[in-house]
Amino acid sequence: MTDQIAPPRPAETLSSPFGPGWTSAAIAVHSVREIATPLLMQLDVAEHGSIVIDFRHHAFAWDRAVTTFPAAPSSVSVYTQTVSESTPSPFPLPGYDLDPLLWFVGLNSFASERASWLRPDERYRLLRWPNLTGLRHSIDQMRMIALLSNSSLTPSELASAVQTSPAEAQRLVNALSLMGILRVSTDVSAPLTRPRTATRQESSLFQRLRKRLGL
Amino acid sequence: MAEHVILFAGPMGAGKTTAIRSLSEIDVVSTEAANTDRETSDKATTTVALDYGEIDLDGLEKVRLYGIPGQRRFDFMWQILKERAKGMVLLINNDAQHPLQQMLEFLTEFDDLYRRGGVIIGITRTDVTTRPTVADYAKALSAERPDLIVPIFTVDPRNADEMRMVLMTLIVNIETRESFGPLEASL
Numbered sequence A: 001m002t003d004q005i006a007p008p009r010p011a012e013t014l015s016s017p018f019g020p021g022w023t024s025a026a027i028a029v030h031s032v033r034e035i036a037t038p039l040l041m042q043l044d045v046a047e048h049g050s051i052v053i054d055f056r057h058h059a060f061a062w063d064r065a066v067t068t069f070p071a072a073p074s075s076v077s078v079y080t081q082t083v084s085e086s087t088p089s090p091f092p093l094p095g096y097d098l099d100p101l102l103w104f105v106g107l108n109s110f111a112s113e114r115a116s117w118l119r120p121d122e123r124y125r126l127l128r129w130p131n132l133t134g135l136r137h138s139i140d141q142m143r144m145i146a147l148l149s150n151s152s153l154t155p156s157e158l159a160s161a162v163q164t165s166p167a168e169a170q171r172l173v174n175a176l177s178l179m180g181i182l183r184v185s186t187d188v189s190a191p192l193t194r195p196r197t198a199t200r201q202e203s204s205l206f207q208r209l210r211k212r213l214g215l
Numbered sequence B: 001m002a003e004h005v006i007l008f009a010g011p012m013g014a015g016k017t018t019a020i021r022s023l024s025e026i027d028v029v030s031t032e033a034a035n036t037d038r039e040t041s042d043k044a045t046t047t048v049a050l051d052y053g054e055i056d057l058d059g060l061e062k063v064r065l066y067g068i069p070g071q072r073r074f075d076f077m078w079q080i081l082k083e084r085a086k087g088m089v090l091l092i093n094n095d096a097q098h099p100l101q102q103m104l105e106f107l108t109e110f111d112d113l114y115r116r117g118g119v120i121i122g123i124t125r126t127d128v129t130t131r132p133t134v135a136d137y138a139k140a141l142s143a144e145r146p147d148l149i150v151p152i153f154t155v156d157p158r159n160a161d162e163m164r165m166v167l168m169t170l171i172v173n174i175e176t177r178e179s180f181g182p183l184e185a186s187l
Helices: A023-035 A098-107 A139-148 A155-162 A166-178 A205-213 B016-023 B072-082 B099-109 B111-115 B134-144 B160-180
Strands: A039-045 A049-054 A059-061 A076-082 A123-126 A182-185 B002-009 B029-034 B045-056 B061-067 B085-093 B119-124 B152-154
Touching: A023 A039, A023 A076, A023 A098, A023 A166, A049 A098, A059 A098, A098 A166, A123 A139, A123 A166, A139 A155, A139 A166, A139 B160, A155 A166, A166 A182, A205 B045, A205 B160, B002 B016, B002 B072, B016 B045, B016 B061, B016 B085, B016 B160, B072 B085, B085 B099, B085 B111, B085 B160, B099 B111, B099 B119, B099 B134, B119 B134, B119 B160, B134 B152, B152 B160
Parallel strands: B002 B061, B002 B085, B085 B119, B119 B152
Antiparallel strands: A039 A049, A039 A076, A049 A059, A123 A182, B029 B045, B045 B061
């Protein structure tokens, strides 16, 4: 059983000028993580009930299967509530791991454009791999994550390296950034680390194994 | 015939044999014996020599899967196999004693593979205990080896889809690292 967050005072309600979809939730989550204050958050998702997030425990609760997140809800209302470190969680712990929710929200916000907290000409590198067994992902996303674990890249450089669209690369960067697992390089003069040898995709073991395993 | 050797390492009871069974296209050749160390692991049997399985790519190329014994008294076999290995899946059971320390010890043993991106870590038995978390493993690894980023996933060795994804991630990471050249020791 999940307790609802107590009715929020107006000052704790974040209005959404971003219309339908997950963008307002993404901005709210990113803001909360930036200030690193103990907070609960409730996302009221149109026709899909309420998601309650306890950032202290990197966990959330929802009365539906986590595989049924709607990609484009008609509205998401965001409420926050400050708590102390000792305040009991509103749901039984451990709850659901927060990373899959952040991954999903990050991928499905900002209409595949750059997230509002990111800046042009930034390069990104992975701080740690996301736990891919817990996330729905594509093979291209896996390849882009492998690149980001070895080099600092802009979304356009990333897209070019795996021959996917810039929008797909931007979605991935938005998601990894929302999860807090990207290191940002703002020194645009920093030399770009490029592969010393280009891997011919059609001849790689990865591609042959992918074909053999039917992935 | 081209061969690619993938090792499955980790402490006793981490699920190495099961993981290879999930991936192999042939009946896995397993050499197991009665476990005389029931204090470390409650398994009745444990791998004492090797498990072997394989994936045939096109009749001319094979991925060979070797499960290597978890106990240190067999570490002479680690040396033989790691020289042939392209990569390694390190499985750590989350309910083991000192799992973070076990992970670091195995990575030290397989440092060459580790440095060239040839290691992926699978945390098993997270249904038994949820802590340490993946973030805890990543933090421990970063404190010890800040120069390297290793994929760390939770995984159920019985789940063939998850094991295929682990294997694919290992291979893509190796090939990506190879394209950037070897890491310098000073990094």
